[in-house]
Amino acid sequence: MIQAVIFDVGGVLIRTHDHSGRRAWEERLGLAERESEEIVFGSEMGTAAQAGQITDVALWAWVGQRLALDAAQLAAFQQDFWAGDVLDSGLVDLIRALRPGYQTAIISNATDNLHHALTHKFAIADAFDLIVGSAVERVMKPHAAIYLRTLARLGRQPAEAVFIDDSAVNIAAAQALGMATIHFNPRVDVAAELARLGVQPTP
Template sequence: MVENIVFDLGRVLIQWDPYGYMLKVFGEPVATFLNKNVFETKEWNLLDKGEIEEEQLWQMMVERFPHYAEYIEHMKENVLRLLLPIEENIRFLPQLKAMGYKLYVLSNFGKNGFNYIHKTYDFFKYFNGMVISSHVNQIKPDPQIFTTLIDKYNVEPTKTLFIDDKAENIRTAQELGFKVIHLEDNSNLKDQLERLLGKKFSC
């Protein structure tokens, strides 16, 4: 029986598609280069882990790729605007709360980005607790950050549903005993929640 539901943020409750944005604004060659060399890098993971600051990361990238400086500066100035709520999924939070589930966040997120969404959007009021990677210097899919959630909030994995968009995070959760939803397409959360929880949602 599920008592707790743990949500990832990016691509589950918050839009995160820098590649799609860059494709529209810069075109395919620049978008592909920046996606590979800025957003899918060990440095970005260090940002999420709280080991470097965002200003450091952008400066590092400008120095490393001076021919792409104007594009990198553009992303630095606009990246927070990409962090929009996925309303079709957020609408389930008050219903889940009213059904008696305890709700948690377990997410890889840099400090600056998380501070922005936490101050901007009010859906965080539905959560009983959160573990954010940059706040604890741990990162998914490392089991350690899952253990931090388990210990901090006394969460029993076998009674907990974990929702994430990345296969490697889902694998770790399954190994630890969580029930899981691998949300490859954020538009089908309703169907998967109803199937796993045996509940019907009004919207």
């Protein structure tokens, strides 16, 4: 029986709806389309930040150097880079409705800024019993350790948890441990998929 519902953040709870700010900077800096995202997320330094090898502050200092931006330009770039991100308020409402009857948690590949962002920028940290970020744990999905640590802290077995993520690789890793999963995309009705697993908000 499912007792814990575990969510990814980027691509699930928070999604980039408007890329225009990023595209404008790419044109200005002579970068290819989506190259700014590759630099921030997919570069060696981006991965190092998510793995906890460097801080979020160090990552952005490197981005500024990589793009030859001064402090004011870097601040503007950061603001525009994140400007198109939107919190899925419907999913957050569902999570809050689940909490009386189920544990809720996050497993996210993210820099050490994750908890601060969820608390202060998006104001959703209180909707979760546990927030597990890769930088703090120094291990990233799809490594089994980050799932197993989360389950241990919740006091749950894999079969007692459902994991929701937009990455097929991360979903497969959770399934290999025996967790139920929902492979997310914006067209997926998460409430209906949870109900199919017997998970419903407390009346």
